[in-house]
Amino acid sequence: MPLNRGTNRTTLSGIKSRSVGFINSMTGWLRSYCYKCFIMGRFMGYRVRNVCVIGAGTMGTQIAVHALCFGYKVTIFDVDSSKLEKSLQKVRFAGSSSRAPIVSPDRWMNAAKSLKTSSSLKGALRDADLVMEAGPENIAVKRDLFKQMDELTSDNTILATTSSSIPVSQLLPSTDKDKQCLNLHFYFPTIVTNMVDVMGSPATRAEVIDAAVKWVVSLGCVPLNVKRELLGFCYNRIWRAIKKEALFMWAEDFVDYREIDRAWMIANGTPMGPFGLMDAIGLDVVYDIEKIYYQDSNKPEDFPPSRLEQKIKQGELGVKTRHGFYSYPNPEYNNPDFCNPKPNRAISDEEAD
Numbered sequence: 001m002p003l004n005r006g007t008n009r010t011t012l013s014g015i016k017s018r019s020v021g022f023i024n025s026m027t028g029w030l031r032s033y034c035y036k037c038f039i040m041g042r043f044m045g046y047r048v049r050n051v052c053v054i055g056a057g058t059m060g061t062q063i064a065v066h067a068l069c070f071g072y073k074v075t076i077f078d079v080d081s082s083k084l085e086k087s088l089q090k091v092r093f094a095g096s097s098s099r100a101p102i103v104s105p106d107r108w109m110n111a112a113k114s115l116k117t118s119s120s121l122k123g124a125l126r127d128a129d130l131v132m133e134a135g136p137e138n139i140a141v142k143r144d145l146f147k148q149m150d151e152l153t154s155d156n157t158i159l160a161t162t163s164s165s166i167p168v169s170q171l172l173p174s175t176d177k178d179k180q181c182l183n184l185h186f187y188f189p190t191i192v193t194n195m196v197d198v199m200g201s202p203a204t205r206a207e208v209i210d211a212a213v214k215w216v217v218s219l220g221c222v223p224l225n226v227k228r229e230l231l232g233f234c235y236n237r238i239w240r241a242i243k244k245e246a247l248f249m250w251a252e253d254f255v256d257y258r259e260i261d262r263a264w265m266i267a268n269g270t271p272m273g274p275f276g277l278m279d280a281i282g283l284d285v286v287y288d289i290e291k292i293y294y295q296d297s298n299k300p301e302d303f304p305p306s307r308l309e310q311k312i313k314q315g316e317l318g319v320k321t322r323h324g325f326y327s328y329p330n331p332e333y334n335n336p337d338f339c340n341p342k343p344n345r346a347i348s349d350e351e352a353d
Helices: 005-039 058-069 083-095 105-113 121-125 139-152 168-174 206-218 235-251 257-268 274-281 283-297 306-313
Strands: 050-054 073-077 130-133 158-161 181-186 195-200 222-225
Touching (some): 050 058, 050 121, 058 073, 058 130, 121 139, 130 139, 139 158, 139 168, 158 206, 181 206, 206 222, 235 257, 235 274, 257 274
Parallel strands (some): 050 073, 130 158, 195 222
């Protein structure tokens, strides 16, 4: 049968047109899919270059300066603009600790001087790849911060809390970015106690955990991976058991706090004991953390002692107010004789008999 060239051209043209349309639609879909995969971290992974720290308290400021020391772009924000300078004074103290830091004092101080602040939360969060929430140990406050972090960050920003006890899942009702949220809990001082609890919620993407671990390692810190959500995380839960018992012994007047610190320092070779460490953390923070454990268990023995509350009401918060269990900047436990008391004179053989 003779070939109808006109019909054939029409048919071929139609096929070509449909093919081009199909290819274009598939190319558009593939381009869109690849872009989404890149944004959501499935191909390239979550990359941390720009860090925003919310909260210029002692810990937030330390984390910010620490990240600067290792080459990250860091912006810090706090509603109290005067808080940063006060915290930098305490950070300088931490940077010159008698224990060997993972960065030199000069490098630390130079980073502290270059720390960039923002006058608005929106500006601070604009280019953040990772946001470190370092607000007060209060669930309501942290939920409010996470709500703002959710609204003001991009779809691929990792949202972390530095909470000392609160699992991130308790903050998720305030955000739609539950897959990008996790706990990253640093220890005081960060350049000396260089370990970080890393804990996600059941919703957290594996890629987010991986990116967080890589970031922690890049800071010269050891990641402590917590497999499932646990109040207090890894080391902090161990520390809490020690802290609770030490507070009980002191509050019930069984043992003076100095004796407890001496025992700890001698047994473990540390530069301070539990009460010195609580002073460094902040007695108000310690009290709030203990209340969170109580709210979780509802056991009377988990409620923080009233003697600790009295010190807080008197404004004795530790290092940040220059007085807690000890007086600062020259606490008694720094005295060489604190763990090595020297007799006034040698005891003779006759006296010994």
